Amino acid sequence: MDSTPSSSTEHHKRLEYCTTRLPYRQGRELKAVKVYTVASESKHLLVFGVPKIQLQGNLKNKLQQFGKLLSCICITQDMTNKMELEAFTDVFAVKFDRVEVARRAKRQMDAKQFYGGILHISYAPERETLQELREKLTQRRSEVSYRLSRNLTETKQKEEEEQASTAKKCK
Numbered sequence: 001m002d003s004t005p006s007s008s009t010e011h012h013k014r015l016e017y018c019t020t021r022l023p024y025r026q027g028r029e030l031k032a033v034k035v036y037t038v039a040s041e042s043k044h045l046l047v048f049g050v051p052k053i054q055l056q057g058n059l060k061n062k063l064q065q066f067g068k069l070l071s072c073i074c075i076t077q078d079m080t081n082k083m084e085l086e087a088f089t090d091v092f093a094v095k096f097d098r099v100e101v102a103r104r105a106k107r108q109m110d111a112k113q114f115y116g117g118i119l120h121i122s123y124a125p126e127r128e129t130l131q132e133l134r135e136k137l138t139q140r141r142s143e144v145s146y147r148l149s150r151n152l153t154e155t156k157q158k159e160e161e162e163q164a165s166t167a168k169k170c171k
Helices: 056-064 076-082 099-109 130-170
Strands: 044-051 069-074 089-096 120-123
Touching: 044 099, 056 069, 056 089, 056 099, 076 089, 089 099, 099 120
Parallel strands: none
Antiparallel strands: 044 089, 044 120, 069 089
C-alpha cells in the first residue's frame, strides 16, 4: 500500500452528490453514493468543517445525544500536514463506544449545518487499534450468525403454517 499522505486520507474527501439516478430511485435529498464494508466502518469518526471558534464543548454535547462518547479531540494541526482543509475550520477525532452509535451520528450529522459551517463526517478506521478491529469483526460475525439462525427458524415456521393450512383445505 502506498504510504504517501494523500493516499491515506483519500477516503476522507467529500464526494459529489449523485445527480444521474432515475427519478423513481432519487430520494428526497441528494446523496453521495458510497459503500462501506465492515472493516471501513468504525467507532472512530473525523468531523471536518467545524468553525474555528472554540466549539469543542458544543460539538461534544451534540454528539453525546447519539450515545456514549469516549473522546473528542481537535486534530487540525495533524490533518493540515496530511490534506488540504477548509480555511478557518477545525477537525475533530471522535470515538464512540459502539459502531452503531457512530453510524447513527454520521448519518444524522453529515452535511448538516453547525454554527455556520457545513459538517463533513467520515469514518476513521485508521485510528483503530488491532484489538478494536478484532472486536468489530467478531461482533459482526455474531450478528450475522444470529440473523441467519433467526431467518431459518422463521422460514421453518412459515413452511409449517403453510403445510397446516393446505392440510386443512384438503380435508
